[in-house]
Amino acid sequence: MLISADWVLPIDREPIRNGAVRVHNARIAEVGSLDRFGDLGGVPRFEFPGCAILPGLVNAHTHLSLTALGGLVPPSDFSAWLERIVPLIAGLDEDAMAASATLGALRCLEAGITSVGDVAYGPEALASAADTGVGGVFFWEVLGISASELRRVLQTAEFPLANEAAYGGRTRCGIAPHTAYTCGPDLLRAAAALAREHGHPLAIHVAESPAESRLLRDGSGPLAPVAERLADGFRVPHATPVAYLARLGALDGALAVHCVQLAGGDAATLARHVRGVALCPRSNAYLGNGSPPVEALLREKVALGIGTDSSASNEGIDLFAEARALQTASRSVPASRLVRMMTLEGAAALGIDASFGSLTAGKLADVAVVRVGGTEDPEAAVLAKGGRGTIEAVMSAGLWRVREGRPALSSKPIEAAARRVTEKARAALR
Ligand SMILES: [Zn+2]
Numbered sequence: 001m002l003i004s005a006d007w008v009l010p011i012d013r014e015p016i017r018n019g020a021v022r023v024h025n026a027r028i029a030e031v032g033s034l035d036r037f038g039d040l041g042g043v044p045r046f047e048f049p050g051c052a053i054l055p056g057l058v059n060a061h062t063h064l065s066l067t068a069l070g071g072l073v074p075p076s077d078f079s080a081w082l083e084r085i086v087p088l089i090a091g092l093d094e095d096a097m098a099a100s101a102t103l104g105a106l107r108c109l110e111a112g113i114t115s116v117g118d119v120a121y122g123p124e125a126l127a128s129a130a131d132t133g134v135g136g137v138f139f140w141e142v143l144g145i146s147a148s149e150l151r152r153v154l155q156t157a158e159f160p161l162a163n164e165a166a167y168g169g170r171t172r173c174g175i176a177p178h179t180a181y182t183c184g185p186d187l188l189r190a191a192a193a194l195a196r197e198h199g200h201p202l203a204i205h206v207a208e209s210p211a212e213s214r215l216l217r218d219g220s221g222p223l224a225p226v227a228e229r230l231a232d233g234f235r236v237p238h239a240t241p242v243a244y245l246a247r248l249g250a251l252d253g254a255l256a257v258h259c260v261q262l263a264g265g266d267a268a269t270l271a272r273h274v275r276g277v278a279l280c281p282r283s284n285a286y287l288g289n290g291s292p293p294v295e296a297l298l299r300e301k302v303a304l305g306i307g308t309d310s311s312a313s314n315e316g317i318d319l320f321a322e323a324r325a326l327q328t329a330s331r332s333v334p335a336s337r338l339v340r341m342m343t344l345e346g347a348a349a350l351g352i353d354a355s356f357g358s359l360t361a362g363k364l365a366d367v368a369v370v371r372v373g374g375t376e377d378p379e380a381a382v383l384a385k386g387g388r389g390t391i392e393a394v395m396s397a398g399l400w401r402v403r404e405g406r407p408a409l410s411s412k413p414i415e416a417a418a419r420r421v422t423e424k425a426r427a428a429l430r
Helices: 064-069 078-090 094-110 124-132 147-156 185-198 210-218 224-230 241-248 266-273 281-286 294-299 319-329 335-341 344-350 378-385 412-429
Strands: 002-008 016-024 027-033 045-055 057-062 113-120 135-142 171-177 203-206 255-258 276-279 304-306 367-371 391-396 399-403
Touching: 002 367, 045 378, 045 391, 057 094, 057 255, 057 276, 057 304, 057 344, 064 078, 064 094, 064 113, 064 124, 064 412, 078 210, 078 412, 094 113, 094 124, 094 391, 094 399, 094 412, 113 124, 113 344, 113 391, 124 135, 124 171, 135 147, 147 185, 171 185, 185 241, 203 241, 210 241, 241 266, 266 294, 276 344, 281 319, 294 304, 304 319, 304 335, 304 344, 319 335, 319 378, 335 344, 335 378, 367 378
Parallel strands: 002 045, 057 113, 113 135, 135 171, 171 203, 203 255, 255 276, 276 304
Antiparallel strands: 002 016, 016 027, 045 367, 367 391, 391 399
16 A cells, blocks of 8 residues: 655655655555655555654553553652552453553554553563554563562563564563662562573663662662562662662663663763663653653763653653653754654664664554644654644554544443453552
8 A cells, every 4th residue: 555645754764745655565665755656556545635654653661551540640759659559550450451451552553652662560461452553562570579589470470481573573572670679689680681591672660760769879768668578688789770770780781761860970871781761751740750861861872762651650642742741851852853762763772673663664564644734844843743633544564543533443342441440440549
Protein backbone atom coordinates (compact mmCIF):
# COMPACT_ATOMS: atom_id res chain seq x y z
CA MET A 1 0.00 0.00 0.00
CA LEU A 2 1.00 3.64 -0.44
CA ILE A 3 0.43 6.18 2.35
CA SER A 4 0.82 9.86 1.54
CA ALA A 5 0.44 13.21 3.32
CA ASP A 6 1.44 16.90 3.14
CA TRP A 7 4.59 15.97 5.03
CA VAL A 8 6.56 12.81 5.74
CA LEU A 9 9.07 12.96 8.62
CA PRO A 10 11.40 9.98 8.14
CA ILE A 11 13.55 11.23 11.12
CA ASP A 12 16.76 9.73 9.66
CA ARG A 13 16.66 12.48 7.03
CA GLU A 14 14.99 15.84 6.35
CA PRO A 15 11.16 16.15 6.21
CA ILE A 16 9.67 15.51 2.75
CA ARG A 17 6.93 17.82 1.46
CA ASN A 18 4.11 15.89 -0.30
CA GLY A 19 5.76 12.67 0.72
CA ALA A 20 4.73 9.04 0.65
CA VAL A 21 5.59 5.76 2.32
CA ARG A 22 5.22 2.44 0.53
CA VAL A 23 4.50 -0.52 2.81
CA HIS A 24 4.93 -4.14 1.79
CA ASN A 25 4.81 -7.35 3.87
CA ALA A 26 4.56 -5.42 7.17
CA ARG A 27 7.81 -3.56 6.40
CA ILE A 28 8.62 -0.10 5.08
CA ALA A 29 9.54 -0.63 1.44
CA GLU A 30 10.24 2.89 0.18
CA VAL A 31 10.01 6.52 1.36
CA GLY A 32 10.14 9.64 -0.80
CA SER A 33 8.33 12.38 -2.67
CA LEU A 34 4.86 11.28 -3.87
CA ASP A 35 5.75 12.25 -7.49
CA ARG A 36 8.38 9.58 -7.83
CA PHE A 37 6.01 6.69 -7.08
CA GLY A 38 3.98 7.22 -10.28
CA ASP A 39 1.38 4.61 -11.20
CA LEU A 40 1.58 1.60 -8.90
CA GLY A 41 -1.26 -0.29 -10.56
CA GLY A 42 -3.78 -1.71 -8.10
CA VAL A 43 -1.78 -0.91 -4.95
CA PRO A 44 -4.18 0.51 -2.29
CA ARG A 45 -3.60 4.20 -1.57
CA PHE A 46 -4.28 6.11 1.63
CA GLU A 47 -4.09 9.91 1.43
CA PHE A 48 -3.93 12.19 4.46
CA PRO A 49 -4.24 15.87 3.49
CA GLY A 50 -3.36 18.34 6.29
CA CYS A 51 -1.34 15.65 8.06
CA ALA A 52 2.24 14.58 8.76
CA ILE A 53 3.37 10.96 8.69
CA LEU A 54 5.85 9.97 11.41
CA PRO A 55 7.32 6.64 12.44
CA GLY A 56 5.26 4.96 15.16
CA LEU A 57 6.30 6.74 18.37
CA VAL A 58 8.59 5.01 20.89
CA ASN A 59 7.45 5.28 24.51
CA ALA A 60 10.75 4.59 26.28
CA HIS A 61 9.31 3.89 29.73
CA THR A 62 5.93 2.36 30.59
CA HIS A 63 4.35 0.01 33.11
CA LEU A 64 1.48 -1.14 30.88
CA SER A 65 0.31 -3.71 33.46
CA LEU A 66 -0.53 -0.84 35.84
CA THR A 67 -2.72 1.14 33.41
CA ALA A 68 -5.92 0.21 35.26
CA LEU A 69 -4.48 1.80 38.43
CA GLY A 70 -4.50 5.22 36.73
CA GLY A 71 -6.17 7.98 38.74
CA LEU A 72 -6.41 6.00 42.00
CA VAL A 73 -3.56 7.65 43.88
CA PRO A 74 -3.53 11.44 43.41
CA PRO A 75 -0.34 13.47 42.82
CA SER A 76 1.71 13.41 46.00
CA ASP A 77 5.17 13.15 47.47
CA PHE A 78 7.06 10.19 45.93
CA SER A 79 7.53 8.11 49.10
CA ALA A 80 3.90 8.56 50.16
CA TRP A 81 2.74 7.57 46.65
CA LEU A 82 4.99 4.48 46.69
CA GLU A 83 3.52 3.38 50.02
CA ARG A 84 -0.02 3.57 48.62
CA ILE A 85 0.62 2.08 45.17
CA VAL A 86 2.71 -0.99 46.16
CA PRO A 87 -0.20 -2.88 47.84
CA LEU A 88 -2.41 -2.15 44.80
CA ILE A 89 0.22 -3.65 42.46
CA ALA A 90 0.53 -6.67 44.75
CA GLY A 91 -3.25 -7.15 44.48
CA LEU A 92 -3.20 -7.60 40.69
CA ASP A 93 -3.37 -11.24 39.54
CA GLU A 94 -2.36 -12.43 36.04
CA ASP A 95 -5.79 -11.76 34.50
CA ALA A 96 -5.88 -8.25 35.96
CA MET A 97 -2.35 -7.57 34.65
CA ALA A 98 -3.36 -8.81 31.19
CA ALA A 99 -6.51 -6.66 31.05
CA SER A 100 -4.59 -3.67 32.35
CA ALA A 101 -1.70 -4.15 29.88
CA THR A 102 -4.09 -4.57 26.94
CA LEU A 103 -5.77 -1.29 27.90
CA GLY A 104 -2.32 0.32 28.16
CA ALA A 105 -1.37 -0.92 24.70
CA LEU A 106 -4.64 0.43 23.27
CA ARG A 107 -4.02 3.81 24.92
CA CYS A 108 -0.52 3.78 23.37
CA LEU A 109 -1.85 3.12 19.87
CA GLU A 110 -4.50 5.86 20.23
CA ALA A 111 -1.59 8.22 21.03
CA GLY A 112 0.52 7.13 18.03
CA ILE A 113 2.85 4.90 20.08
CA THR A 114 3.71 1.50 18.55
CA SER A 115 6.69 0.42 20.67
CA VAL A 116 7.56 0.65 24.34
CA GLY A 117 10.26 0.04 26.92
CA ASP A 118 7.94 -1.66 29.39
CA VAL A 119 8.55 -2.78 32.96
CA ALA A 120 6.73 -6.11 33.27
CA TYR A 121 5.89 -8.35 36.21
CA GLY A 122 5.49 -11.57 34.21
CA PRO A 123 4.64 -12.67 30.66
CA GLU A 124 1.24 -10.89 30.54
CA ALA A 125 2.43 -7.44 29.44
CA LEU A 126 4.43 -8.69 26.46
CA ALA A 127 1.71 -11.02 25.19
CA SER A 128 -1.11 -8.50 25.71
CA ALA A 129 0.79 -5.62 24.14
CA ALA A 130 2.05 -7.64 21.19
CA ASP A 131 -1.41 -9.10 20.49
CA THR A 132 -2.80 -5.56 20.51
CA GLY A 133 -0.12 -4.31 18.10
CA VAL A 134 2.52 -2.77 20.39
CA GLY A 135 6.10 -4.12 20.33
CA GLY A 136 9.37 -3.12 21.98
CA VAL A 137 11.38 -4.30 24.97
CA PHE A 138 9.66 -5.86 27.99
CA PHE A 139 11.86 -5.75 31.08
CA TRP A 140 10.99 -8.30 33.79
CA GLU A 141 11.26 -6.44 37.09
CA VAL A 142 12.99 -7.91 40.13
CA LEU A 143 13.20 -6.50 43.66
CA GLY A 144 13.17 -7.56 47.29
CA ILE A 145 15.04 -10.82 46.71
CA SER A 146 18.60 -11.99 47.26
CA ALA A 147 21.04 -12.51 44.40
CA SER A 148 20.87 -16.29 44.85
CA GLU A 149 17.10 -16.21 44.19
CA LEU A 150 17.37 -14.30 40.89
CA ARG A 151 17.31 -17.21 38.42
CA ARG A 152 14.54 -19.04 40.25
CA VAL A 153 12.36 -15.93 40.52
CA LEU A 154 12.79 -15.14 36.82
CA GLN A 155 12.00 -18.75 35.95
CA THR A 156 8.83 -18.67 38.07
CA ALA A 157 7.81 -15.46 36.29
CA GLU A 158 8.28 -17.29 32.95
CA PHE A 159 11.18 -15.11 31.83
CA PRO A 160 12.47 -16.44 28.48
CA LEU A 161 16.17 -16.72 29.25
CA ALA A 162 16.96 -17.87 25.70
CA ASN A 163 16.25 -14.32 24.52
CA GLU A 164 14.53 -15.03 21.23
CA ALA A 165 12.81 -12.20 19.40
CA ALA A 166 9.11 -12.97 19.00
CA TYR A 167 6.04 -11.57 17.24
CA GLY A 168 7.76 -11.12 13.89
CA GLY A 169 10.84 -9.57 15.47
CA ARG A 170 8.70 -6.94 17.21
CA THR A 171 9.45 -7.85 20.84
CA ARG A 172 12.46 -8.48 23.06
CA CYS A 173 12.76 -9.41 26.73
CA GLY A 174 15.00 -7.65 29.21
CA ILE A 175 15.69 -7.55 32.94
CA ALA A 176 14.95 -4.61 35.25
CA PRO A 177 16.35 -4.61 38.75
CA HIS A 178 13.95 -2.01 40.19
CA THR A 179 16.13 0.50 42.06
CA ALA A 180 19.18 0.96 44.31
CA TYR A 181 16.87 0.96 47.37
CA THR A 182 14.82 -2.18 46.56
CA CYS A 183 17.68 -4.35 45.24
CA GLY A 184 20.84 -5.01 47.26
CA PRO A 185 24.31 -4.65 45.70
CA ASP A 186 24.72 -8.38 45.01
CA LEU A 187 21.35 -8.58 43.26
CA LEU A 188 22.19 -5.50 41.16
CA ARG A 189 25.48 -7.11 40.10
CA ALA A 190 23.84 -10.47 39.42
CA ALA A 191 21.03 -8.98 37.31
CA ALA A 192 23.52 -7.00 35.22
CA ALA A 193 25.73 -10.09 34.81
CA LEU A 194 22.78 -12.29 33.77
CA ALA A 195 21.65 -9.70 31.22
CA ARG A 196 25.17 -9.50 29.81
CA GLU A 197 25.58 -13.27 29.71
CA HIS A 198 22.42 -13.83 27.64
CA GLY A 199 22.46 -10.58 25.65
CA HIS A 200 19.32 -9.21 27.33
CA PRO A 201 18.60 -5.48 27.53
CA LEU A 202 18.84 -4.05 31.06
CA ALA A 203 16.85 -1.20 32.64
CA ILE A 204 16.81 0.41 36.06
CA HIS A 205 15.11 3.38 37.75
CA VAL A 206 17.89 5.83 38.71
CA ALA A 207 17.99 9.09 40.67
CA GLU A 208 14.23 9.62 40.51
CA SER A 209 13.50 11.29 43.86
CA PRO A 210 15.29 13.48 46.41
CA ALA A 211 14.50 10.69 48.94
CA GLU A 212 16.59 8.21 46.92
CA SER A 213 19.58 10.59 46.84
CA ARG A 214 19.24 11.24 50.56
CA LEU A 215 19.18 7.53 51.43
CA LEU A 216 22.33 6.81 49.42
CA ARG A 217 24.08 9.94 50.73
CA ASP A 218 23.61 9.37 54.48
CA GLY A 219 21.13 6.53 55.05
CA SER A 220 18.32 8.78 56.27
CA GLY A 221 14.84 9.68 55.04
CA PRO A 222 11.60 7.90 54.16
CA LEU A 223 13.22 5.24 51.94
CA ALA A 224 15.49 3.94 54.75
CA PRO A 225 12.88 1.42 56.02
CA VAL A 226 12.15 0.37 52.40
CA ALA A 227 15.83 -0.41 51.79
CA GLU A 228 16.01 -2.19 55.14
CA ARG A 229 13.10 -4.44 54.12
CA LEU A 230 13.84 -5.02 50.42
CA ALA A 231 17.49 -4.34 49.50
CA ASP A 232 19.29 -7.44 50.75
CA GLY A 233 22.77 -6.53 52.03
CA PHE A 234 22.30 -2.78 51.50
CA ARG A 235 24.94 -0.54 53.07
CA VAL A 236 24.90 3.24 52.72
CA PRO A 237 27.35 3.98 49.87
CA HIS A 238 27.71 7.72 50.65
CA ALA A 239 27.46 8.41 46.91
CA THR A 240 24.95 9.67 44.36
CA PRO A 241 22.64 7.01 42.89
CA VAL A 242 24.45 7.28 39.52
CA ALA A 243 27.93 6.92 41.07
CA TYR A 244 26.83 3.99 43.26
CA LEU A 245 25.14 2.05 40.44
CA ALA A 246 27.98 2.75 38.01
CA ARG A 247 30.49 1.37 40.53
CA LEU A 248 28.43 -1.86 40.77
CA GLY A 249 28.33 -2.24 36.98
CA ALA A 250 24.52 -1.92 37.10
CA LEU A 251 24.47 0.85 34.47
CA ASP A 252 26.64 -0.80 31.83
CA GLY A 253 24.66 -0.86 28.57
CA ALA A 254 21.48 -0.14 30.55
CA LEU A 255 18.47 2.06 29.98
CA ALA A 256 18.59 4.43 32.96
CA VAL A 257 15.09 5.66 33.76
CA HIS A 258 14.37 9.16 35.19
CA CYS A 259 17.86 10.56 36.07
CA VAL A 260 16.30 13.69 37.57
CA GLN A 261 18.48 14.11 40.66
CA LEU A 262 21.93 14.44 39.07
CA ALA A 263 24.92 16.02 40.79
CA GLY A 264 28.11 17.32 39.14
CA GLY A 265 29.78 14.56 37.14
CA ASP A 266 26.71 12.27 37.06
CA ALA A 267 25.74 13.17 33.47
CA ALA A 268 29.28 12.36 32.29
CA THR A 269 29.20 9.07 34.23
CA LEU A 270 25.91 8.17 32.56
CA ALA A 271 27.41 8.97 29.15
CA ARG A 272 30.26 6.52 29.82
CA HIS A 273 28.03 3.65 30.99
CA VAL A 274 24.44 3.65 29.76
CA ARG A 275 22.87 2.83 26.41
CA GLY A 276 20.43 5.66 26.99
CA VAL A 277 18.21 7.52 29.43
CA ALA A 278 14.40 7.55 29.51
CA LEU A 279 13.00 10.90 30.65
CA CYS A 280 9.50 10.97 32.20
CA PRO A 281 8.85 14.67 32.96
CA ARG A 282 5.12 14.48 33.70
CA SER A 283 5.54 11.53 36.07
CA ASN A 284 8.37 13.42 37.79
CA ALA A 285 6.03 16.41 38.24
CA TYR A 286 3.16 14.18 39.47
CA LEU A 287 5.40 12.83 42.25
CA GLY A 288 7.06 16.15 43.14
CA ASN A 289 10.50 15.04 41.95
CA GLY A 290 11.42 18.08 39.82
CA SER A 291 12.49 18.24 36.15
CA PRO A 292 15.18 16.16 34.45
CA PRO A 293 18.34 18.13 33.50
CA VAL A 294 17.95 17.71 29.73
CA GLU A 295 20.66 20.22 28.73
CA ALA A 296 23.32 18.57 30.90
CA LEU A 297 22.50 15.14 29.41
CA LEU A 298 22.56 16.54 25.87
CA ARG A 299 25.92 18.20 26.51
CA GLU A 300 27.33 14.78 27.44
CA LYS A 301 25.77 13.24 24.29
CA VAL A 302 23.57 10.74 26.17
CA ALA A 303 20.91 9.11 23.94
CA LEU A 304 17.57 10.32 25.30
CA GLY A 305 14.18 8.70 25.00
CA ILE A 306 10.89 9.96 26.42
CA GLY A 307 8.51 7.85 28.50
CA THR A 308 5.10 8.26 30.07
CA ASP A 309 5.92 5.97 33.04
CA SER A 310 2.88 4.22 34.52
CA SER A 311 -0.62 5.62 34.28
CA ALA A 312 -0.62 5.48 38.10
CA SER A 313 1.76 8.46 38.17
CA ASN A 314 0.60 10.44 35.14
CA GLU A 315 -2.47 12.13 33.70
CA GLY A 316 -2.51 9.73 30.75
CA ILE A 317 -0.43 8.24 27.93
CA ASP A 318 0.55 11.08 25.57
CA LEU A 319 4.16 11.30 24.39
CA PHE A 320 3.57 14.69 22.72
CA ALA A 321 2.50 16.13 26.09
CA GLU A 322 5.68 14.68 27.63
CA ALA A 323 7.83 16.28 24.91
CA ARG A 324 6.11 19.63 25.43
CA ALA A 325 6.78 19.35 29.18
CA LEU A 326 10.49 18.90 28.39
CA GLN A 327 10.32 21.85 26.01
CA THR A 328 8.80 24.06 28.73
CA ALA A 329 11.54 23.06 31.19
CA SER A 330 14.40 23.28 28.68
CA ARG A 331 13.74 26.05 26.17
CA SER A 332 17.01 25.57 24.28
CA VAL A 333 16.15 22.08 22.98
CA PRO A 334 14.90 22.40 19.38
CA ALA A 335 11.59 20.84 18.25
CA SER A 336 13.43 18.60 15.78
CA ARG A 337 15.47 17.07 18.63
CA LEU A 338 12.40 16.44 20.77
CA VAL A 339 10.66 14.70 17.84
CA ARG A 340 13.80 12.61 17.43
CA MET A 341 13.70 11.64 21.12
CA MET A 342 10.09 10.48 20.65
CA THR A 343 11.18 8.21 17.79
CA LEU A 344 14.68 7.20 16.65
CA GLU A 345 16.64 8.34 19.71
CA GLY A 346 14.19 6.58 22.04
CA ALA A 347 14.55 3.43 19.93
CA ALA A 348 18.35 3.72 20.19
CA ALA A 349 18.11 4.14 23.98
CA LEU A 350 16.16 0.85 24.05
CA GLY A 351 18.43 -0.87 21.52
CA ILE A 352 15.61 -1.45 19.00
CA ASP A 353 16.57 1.17 16.40
CA ALA A 354 17.31 -1.50 13.78
CA SER A 355 13.54 -2.16 13.60
CA PHE A 356 11.75 0.90 15.02
CA GLY A 357 12.03 4.69 15.23
CA SER A 358 12.40 5.90 11.65
CA LEU A 359 10.73 5.56 8.26
CA THR A 360 13.56 3.63 6.66
CA ALA A 361 13.29 0.90 4.04
CA GLY A 362 13.48 -2.49 5.77
CA LYS A 363 12.20 -1.35 9.18
CA LEU A 364 8.85 -2.49 10.56
CA ALA A 365 5.76 -0.84 9.06
CA ASP A 366 4.81 1.32 12.05
CA VAL A 367 3.52 4.83 11.31
CA ALA A 368 1.62 7.58 13.11
CA VAL A 369 -0.38 10.12 11.10
CA VAL A 370 -0.83 13.46 12.89
CA ARG A 371 -3.16 16.32 11.86
CA VAL A 372 -0.99 19.45 11.66
CA GLY A 373 -2.86 21.73 9.17
CA GLY A 374 -0.92 23.96 6.76
CA THR A 375 2.67 24.46 7.91
CA GLU A 376 6.15 25.27 6.62
CA ASP A 377 7.79 23.83 9.73
CA PRO A 378 6.40 20.32 10.16
CA GLU A 379 8.59 19.39 13.15
CA ALA A 380 7.50 22.42 15.16
CA ALA A 381 3.88 21.84 14.07
CA VAL A 382 3.95 18.17 15.08
CA LEU A 383 5.34 19.07 18.49
CA ALA A 384 2.91 21.95 19.05
CA LYS A 385 -0.25 20.22 17.79
CA GLY A 386 0.44 16.50 18.32
CA GLY A 387 -1.56 14.68 20.97
CA ARG A 388 -4.35 12.21 21.60
CA GLY A 389 -6.85 14.52 19.88
CA THR A 390 -4.87 14.98 16.65
CA ILE A 391 -3.89 11.40 15.85
CA GLU A 392 -5.62 10.64 12.55
CA ALA A 393 -4.33 7.11 11.92
CA VAL A 394 -1.86 4.61 13.33
CA MET A 395 -0.34 1.53 11.72
CA SER A 396 1.72 -1.16 13.36
CA ALA A 397 3.06 -4.35 11.79
CA GLY A 398 1.49 -3.16 8.54
CA LEU A 399 -2.07 -3.09 9.96
CA TRP A 400 -4.23 -0.05 10.64
CA ARG A 401 -4.86 0.09 14.39
CA VAL A 402 -6.43 3.57 14.43
CA ARG A 403 -8.44 5.14 11.59
CA GLU A 404 -10.11 8.57 11.65
CA GLY A 405 -8.89 9.01 15.22
CA ARG A 406 -10.62 5.87 16.52
CA PRO A 407 -9.44 2.32 17.25
CA ALA A 408 -9.94 0.10 14.21
CA LEU A 409 -11.47 -2.63 16.41
CA SER A 410 -13.91 -2.04 19.24
CA SER A 411 -12.12 -1.39 22.52
CA LYS A 412 -15.31 -1.75 24.62
CA PRO A 413 -14.72 -5.31 25.98
CA ILE A 414 -11.22 -4.46 27.14
CA GLU A 415 -12.33 -1.13 28.63
CA ALA A 416 -14.95 -3.05 30.62
CA ALA A 417 -12.45 -5.67 31.82
CA ALA A 418 -9.97 -2.97 32.87
CA ARG A 419 -12.73 -1.04 34.66
CA ARG A 420 -13.40 -4.08 36.85
CA VAL A 421 -9.69 -4.15 37.77
CA THR A 422 -9.83 -0.45 38.64
CA GLU A 423 -12.91 -0.84 40.82
CA LYS A 424 -11.42 -3.77 42.73
CA ALA A 425 -8.23 -1.77 43.36
CA ARG A 426 -10.27 1.27 44.41
CA ALA A 427 -12.10 -0.83 46.98
CA ALA A 428 -8.78 -2.10 48.33
CA LEU A 429 -7.54 1.49 48.63
CA ARG A 430 -10.25 2.49 51.08
ZN1 LIG B 1 8.90 3.34 36.18
